[in-house]
């Protein structure tokens with residue numbers, strides 16, 4: 001499934017996983033407040049797959065909500081196994097990485113002209129393409145941190 005076909009909502013305990021899914025271009029809501037009833041209610045309202053390690057979900061939630069919820073229980077306790085699990089289960093396309101989403105806010109990034117400020121001069125000199133998150137205002141570019149993350153993904157997922 002490509003990033004346009006599926007959306008996720010990660011349990012508060014899975015925020016690192018959420019960040020890596022965003023790096024792959026997938027919409028994955030997450031946050032410290034997002035767990036239990038609130039997590040599932042929001043996921044149902046926004047048609048998202050819930051990712052959680054909480055095996056007691058079914059017992060804790062109202063039955064009517066469970067009927068409408070899509071919940072994927074994550075077996076692995078840590079990365080990168082968690083990411084591999086999600087990629088395999090949903091046939092995600094990790095190579096579809098398009099640098100499209102703010103890693104922190106999950107907002108779609110917008111490509112922008114070279115910024116006049118807010119980015120270090122050496123970066124402005126080196127890079128030609130910039131993106132900005134409309135929510136937090138951070139600038140992104142395909143710098144060494146992005147290249148390192150992609151190398152890591154290649155190892156983890158053997159792309």
Ligand SMILES: [Zn+2]
Pocket residue numbers: 102103104105106107133134135136137138
């Ligand atoms: Zn942001």
